[in-house]
Amino acid sequence: MGLNFEFKPLKNYVIAGWVALTVILGFILGFSAPWVELMGQSNFSSISTLHGIFATLGVIIGSAAGYLGWRLLLGHLKAYRDLRILATLSSILAFLAIFFGNWIYKSYRGPGGPREYFIAQFPVIHEVFFEFKEHIALFSLPIAVAATFILWKYKDSFAADENLRNALGVMIASGWTILMIAFVLGAAITKLMAV
């Protein structure tokens, strides 16, 4: 009891300190860093940066969800609440990555864009990898939203329902695989020619 009384304020101070430090560093970074140099001169540089940020966050959050999904499949998971939060965030990030991905797709297909370059120089990169990546990335949204719905709707049933755990484990594993395919191909294509 006494331990809790002393520990809780300390924890709150640490969290408040982190938040304050992050905000201060964010302001310093935001106003002093050469963002234009970092992101490039293209009209789509900000949009493609946002797409990349959301895709990267999606992979990080999706990987954490994938690990919990694996434990769920094995029947070892107790942290259902954590998985619900991660799945919800994954759904939001999938939507945002797709939304901004649509936006920069205009630049990809536009005159002098990467599409023209790939078709001229490496047609197989466009026809196989890019086309596949653009389509399979969309798979992440329905799968993430369906998994999130099931996690919230059946939050009290998982402990006693093995079939439900298996179904959800399969969906999360599929979603994670799709995320990784889309992310790796996207990163590789961007390395060859950015928008």
Place this chain on the structure above:
Amino acid sequence: MEKEKQTRVKKNGQAAAAMMAAMIGLLSLGISNLASTLSKDSKQIIHEFGKAWIPGADAIGPYSGKESIMLLGWGISWLILYFVLRNRQVHLSKFTLIFIIGMALATLFVWSPFVDLLK
């Protein structure tokens, strides 16, 4: 009381509906990609479908229509399946297997080397 709450099992029909709807969405995308690649008329119709509501859809071609068809297939099927299955207890393992097969087919339908074989 807490233990009771933790072990309560709901009817799983709504979970099956969510899974199947997601799979139908993926298949809608895969099939519209096949149609768009194999037929110029279909490609034009699919593109027009995307242009009907997505801003700047001209610039992203038939992709706009394919994602619209995915959203429609997913949303409408979820609505229907939700009302059909919501109070039912189903064999979820069978639905999981159907989900895996449907997703594998949808993946095949967007894999260009496979689509090229059908041309």
